[in-house]
Amino acid sequence: STTNTxxxxxxxxxxxxxxxxxxxxxxxxxxxxxxxxxxxAPELVSxxxxxxxxxxxxxxxxxxxxxxxxxxHAFTIAENPPLTLPGIHPPAVHRAQTTVTVLDVTDPSSVSxxxxxxxxxxxxxxxxxxxxxxxxxxxxxxFPLPDVIPGEAEPQPxxxxxxxxxxxxxxxxxERYSGLLWWPELPTPSGRxxxxxxxxxxxxxxxxxxxxxxxxxxxxxxxxFAVAALVEPTAIAVPxxxxxxxxxxxxxxxxTGEQPQPAASVGLLTSGTVEVFAxxxxxxxxxxxxxxxxADSIVPLWRQQLRPVTTVTKVGFGVEQAGGPTVSLGxx
Numbered sequence: 227s228t229t230n231t232x233x234x235x236x237x238x239x240x241x242x243x244x245x246x247x248x249x250x251x252x253x254x255x256x257x258x259x260x261x262x263x264x265x266x267a268p269e270l271v272s273x274x275x276x277x278x279x280x281x282x283x284x285x286x287x288x289x290x291x292x293x294x295x296x297x298x299h300a301f302t303i304a305e306n307p308p309l310t311l312p313g314i315h316p317p318a319v320h321r322a323q324t325t326v327t328v329l330d331v332t333d334p335s336s337v338s339x340x341x342x343x344x345x346x347x348x349x350x351x352x353x354x355x356x357x358x359x360x361x362x363x364x365x366x367x368x369f370p371l372p373d374v375i376p377g378e379a380e381p382q383p384x385x386x387x388x389x390x391x392x393x394x395x396x397x398x399x400x401e402r403y404s405g406l407l408w409w410p411e412l413p414t415p416s417g418r419x420x421x422x423x424x425x426x427x428x429x430x431x432x433x434x435x436x437x438x439x440x441x442x443x444x445x446x447x448x449x450x451f452a453v454a455a456l457v458e459p460t461a462i463a464v465p466x467x468x469x470x471x472x473x474x475x476x477x478x479x480x481x482t483g484e485q486p487q488p489a490a491s492v493g494l495l496t497s498g499t500v501e502v503f504a505x506x507x508x509x510x511x512x513x514x515x516x517x518x519x520x521a522d523s524i525v526p527l528w529r530q531q532l533r534p535v536t537t538v539t540k541v542g543f544g545v546e547q548a549g550g551p552t553v554s555l556g557x558x
């Protein structure tokens with residue numbers, strides 16, 4: 227039945243799909259096809275291994291196409307980590323990826339792979355509308371700390387504390403918090419921070435690379451044939467100035483064609499936990515975070531008044547003249 231869908235016409239990923247007397251089930255890293263329910267004589271007619279594609283999150287059945295969505299992580303060694311933990315050298319970080327495998331199930335006893343697409347980004351949610359797969363992905367943005375140039379420390383301004391003298395103050399760099407059983411002995415840095423211009427020049431290239439996720443397409447034989455930018459940095463929307471933690475992309479892919487179609491995407495910077503609500507025509511990205519901290523304030527972050535804020539972004543979908551999907555930011 228379709229009673230598990232929130233909105234009519236907007237399909238959500240499942241681990242079991244049924245078409246007539248044929249059942250498709252995802253379990254233990256493989257797809258099993260069972261046929262013969264109408265005659266009360268079910269029979270396993272096909273199985274396909276999905277090992278190496280990461281953790282499978284679900285699938286969609288649209289006409290004679292079965293689309294499987296899975297998560298994967300590619301581990302790399304961080305050259306310039308934003309925060310190096312004591313005793314961990316070198317730090318290993320992961321690059322989240324999402325894989326979309328489209329299968330031709332015209333003949334359930336002979337299922338074949340049409341195309342496989344891997345997109346940079348951690349899967350937040352997915353939907354299927356009339357054979358168009360819609361993906362919401364998160365991409366982590368790591369901002370390294372400014373460098374401290376060794377030397378004589380510059381005098382720091384004194385700020386009167388509104389707290390009583392007996393109030394417990396949070397631990398700072400180089401101090402031990404008495405409420406913790408263990409706290410690393412960190413040296414207090416002596417010197418001055420690099421200039422804003424030097425910092426911007428140093429992080430510009432890594433930041434542009436982080437804000438240019440890629441999409442990789444593979445043919446039925448597993449041979450890569452196309453690599454493209456999922457979204458360009460100049461096409462990313464910035465809701466408002468302030469602290470951002472990730473890039474969120476919304477992508478549409480037509481999975482019904484005989485040949486793989488290019489993906490259409492838009493991106494926006496987000497600051498907190500991202501949730502998704504979708505209709506047949508639009509998708510809403512709900513970003514819940516806290517704001518109120520001033521970047522140029524000399525008052526410590528933990529003593530600034532933060533307030534919860536929710537930003538809702540409306541994303542629309544359409545079809546271009548050539549027949550491919552389009553994605554556009556509609557309102558905020």
